[in-house]
Amino acid sequence: MKKTYLTLSPIALVTTLMMSQAYADHTVLHDVVVTATPMTSPFLIETDPKQPRQPLPAHDGADYLKTIPGFTVMRKGGTDGEAIFRGMAGSRLNILVDDQNVVGGCNMRMDAPTAYIFPEAYDKLTVIKGPQTVEYANMGSAATIKFDREPKKYEKQSSSLFASGLVGSFGRHDEIVQADTGNEKFFAEVVGTNSQQNNYKDGSGNTYHSAYHRWSTNAAVGLTPDNHTRVELSASISDGWAKYADRMMDGRKFLRENVALKAEKKHISELVESIGFQISRNSVDHIMDQTTFRNNMMSFMAPEARVDHLSTQARLFSVFNLGSKNKLKLGADYSEATHSAETWASTGGIWSKTAGLTDNSKFKSYGVFGELTHQHNESSKVVSGLRHDWANADFYGSSNKERSDGLTSGFARYEVKYAGNMSSYIGLGHSERSPDYWEVVGSSTASGEWFNSTKKEKTNQLDIGQIYKTDRQSIAASVFYNKINDFILLGYSSGMISSVSNIDGHTYGAELSYSRNVNDQIKIITAISHVRGKDETNNRSLPQLPPLEGRLGVSYDDKKWSAGALARFAASQSRYVANYGNIAGYDLSSPTGGFAVYSLNAGYVVDKKTKINFGVDNIFDKTYAEFISRTGSSGGAPVNPATTRVNEPGRTAWLKATIALD
Numbered sequence: 037m038k039k040t041y042l043t044l045s046p047i048a049l050v051t052t053l054m055m056s057q058a059y060a061d062h063t064v065l066h067d068v069v070v071t072a073t074p075m076t077s078p079f080l081i082e083t084d085p086k087q088p089r090q091p092l093p094a095h096d097g098a099d100y101l102k103t104i105p106g107f108t109v110m111r112k113g114g115t116d117g118e119a120i121f122r123g124m125a126g127s128r129l130n131i132l133v134d135d136q137n138v139v140g141g142c143n144m145r146m147d148a149p150t151a152y153i154f155p156e157a158y159d160k161l162t163v164i165k166g167p168q169t170v171e172y173a174n175m176g177s178a179a180t181i182k183f184d185r186e187p188k189k190y191e192k193q194s195s196s197l198f199a200s201g202l203v204g205s206f207g208r209h210d211e212i213v214q215a216d217t218g219n220e221k222f223f224a225e226v227v228g229t230n231s232q233q234n235n236y237k238d239g240s241g242n243t244y245h246s247a248y249h250r251w252s253t254n255a256a257v258g259l260t261p262d263n264h265t266r267v268e269l270s271a272s273i274s275d276g277w278a279k280y281a282d283r284m285m286d287g288r289k290f291l292r293e294n295v296a297l298k299a300e301k302k303h304i305s306e307l308v309e310s311i312g313f314q315i316s317r318n319s320v321d322h323i324m325d326q327t328t329f330r331n332n333m334m335s336f337m338a339p340e341a342r343v344d345h346l347s348t349q350a351r352l353f354s355v356f357n358l359g360s361k362n363k364l365k366l367g368a369d370y371s372e373a374t375h376s377a378e379t380w381a382s383t384g385g386i387w388s389k390t391a392g393l394t395d396n397s398k399f400k401s402y403g404v405f406g407e408l409t410h411q412h413n414e415s416s417k418v419v420s421g422l423r424h425d426w427a428n429a430d431f432y433g434s435s436n437k438e439r440s441d442g443l444t445s446g447f448a449r450y451e452v453k454y455a456g457n458m459s460s461y462i463g464l465g466h467s468e469r470s471p472d473y474w475e476v477v478g479s480s481t482a483s484g485e486w487f488n489s490t491k492k493e494k495t496n497q498l499d500i501g502q503i504y505k506t507d508r509q510s511i512a513a514s515v516f517y518n519k520i521n522d523f524i525l526l527g528y529s530s531g532m533i534s535s536v537s538n539i540d541g542h543t544y545g546a547e548l549s550y551s552r553n554v555n556d557q558i559k560i561i562t563a564i565s566h567v568r569g570k571d572e573t574n575n576r577s578l579p580q581l582p583p584l585e586g587r588l589g590v591s592y593d594d595k596k597w598s599a600g601a602l603a604r605f606a607a608s609q610s611r612y613v614a615n616y617g618n619i620a621g622y623d624l625s626s627p628t629g630g631f632a633v634y635s636l637n638a639g640y641v642v643d644k645k646t647k648i649n650f651g652v653d654n655i656f657d658k659t660y661a662e663f664i665s666r667t668g669s670s671g672g673a674p675v676n677p678a679t680t681r682v683n684e685p686g687r688t689a690w691l692k693a694t695i696a697l698d
């Protein structure tokens with residue numbers, strides 16, 4: 037019998053208890069643990085990132101997406117996983133925080149954008165499936181994922197506080213405190229997060245080199261001179277470190293600094309509903325090395341590498357009412373991203389730094405967009421959008437290179453609500469993207485061999501969604517077919533990108549869910565997701581497609597006590613294309629078998645403002661790995677097993693306490 041240890045973090049508990057005594061009588065929050073996020077409307081999902089989730093997510097954005105059917109996460113260690121939606125990853129997902137693109141710095145993808153997102157610091161997580169919005173730069177062909185703070189309105193001087201503390205197996209503890217204050221003219225908000233975990237063990241007791249620590253702070257101040265005007269200045273800093281089970285280096289520094297200014301004026305005239313602008317600057321300073329968290333240095337690579345990514349973005353946006361039936365959003369944006377790296381050289385096996393941070397590439401784009409909503413009648417509307425980007429990139433290598441791409445994207449969808457709680461939509465979208473930094477710069481040699489030869493990728497996607505909802509039950513289906521021309525396919529050799537080619541292909545699949553309230557307390561939820569894809573050029577499967585996945589959950593909630601059980605099933609996957617993939621990773625040369633993982637949770641609402649949830653994930657301590665995974669690499673890491681795939685954590689117990697006060 038293996039034991040599961042639960043260590044209580046004094047900081048988390050003390051913070052939580054102190055606050056629960058100081059403020060006792062207000063309303064809370066949400067009641068149940070999220071296991072399968074339902075669809076909000078036929079084409080989008082909105083969820084509250086402060087709600088507890090099962091399995092326990094790491095303290096980063098990717099793991100929070102895992103509870104949404106259609107998403108999978110590629111594991112590299114304890115954190116910093118790579119989100120994949122319907123088999124699409126990297127720049128095919130547009131990930132935004134408060135409407136800004138977040139990008140990582142590491143050329144080896146230690147830090148997917150979600151590595152810098154601490155979901156609990158936000159109020160809302162939105163996923164728009166498919167190319168069904170043109171409002172944001174770097175359009176996501178597979179999905180647009182937004183983490184937002186909701187602008188709060190203060191009628192009179194008031195303050196509120198939100199705090200949560202979490203403790204779990206493997207020495208996990210998280211603390212989050214969010215406070216805000218304001219009156220009718222002014223507001224200020226501050227959020228701090230902290231999260232730490234030791235190396236985890238899989239179900240067989242193998243310890244993976246996977247510990248991490250992350251902290252973040254975010255502050256915002258603003259003016260609301262009248263009811264329709266809002267000006268906000270915000271800044272955030274986060275840093276941390278992470279050990280990796282899938283490679284020979286660890287991340288010692290992930291410093292992100294962000295500053296943004298946003299202003300918006302609403303209800304200007306009958307014609308102009310709102311107008312606003314936002315400018316922001318993001319910098320990521322990342323250092324990975326072979327020496328801080330492991331011994332036995334590999335002499336074929338430099339002892340450390342430092343990379344910086346600096347991006348600036350600006351956007352103008354406006355909404356016009358054209359008569360009572362038409363609403364037009366118009367906007368323009370600019371984004372610029374500069375990558376730099378230190379260089380090292382080896383002489384007779386001795387490594388030395390030959391240059392400090394030097395720019396290796398710059399990606400720029402100017403975009404304009406328009407999105408028109410035509411309310412056809414009370415129950416149906418047509419939404420369509422068009423966007424054009426002038427994208428330009430410079431490569432600074434042994435000889436400098438430049439490329440320019442005109443990118444035109446657009447979509448149209450018809451949404452209808454029928455009588456009797458049924459709504460559906462059908463949408464067609466086209467999106468274009470030029471190759472990104474990771475595809476054509478991050479792994480290339482100084483000659484930039486793929487920089488000019490890689491063509492832009494074009495996606496045409498048909499999306500259909502339907503929801504039927506009554507008091508007792510809800511059925512949701514979303515189905516897609518995606519034809520991709522010049523899909524950017526990466527080939528890998530010894531874990532490094534060794535080829536970049538354009539192929540034609542397609543994917544199709546569906547996410548289906550059904551939930552039913554058996555009575556006022558008991559609810560059953562089921563969800564399945566599936567995707568298939570074909571590389572038409574090479575007449576084989578597309579790589580990095582997850583297997584069929586299903587969830588079955590049952591929950592009990594009497595508003596005081598709650599309990600839930602979740603079973604997650606994944607089918608076997610024998611369709612793989614060894615050593616091909618995308619910037620996040622590649623298919624390993626073996627299939628995976630199916631697996632089932634069972635988890636339990638329970639909760640207690642202490643009072644209107646305080647609640648406690650606890651759970652045990654993977655109760656049977658199953659040893660398993662996701663099909664989309666990285667290879668376990670023992671190189672130099674003191675504890676890491678060299679497994680085909682990085683196994684998921686074994687039995688994990690956790691306890692989370694949440695307090696909201698206002």
Ligand SMILES: [Cu+2]
Pocket residue numbers: 142143144145146147287322323324
């Ligand atoms: Cu790195």
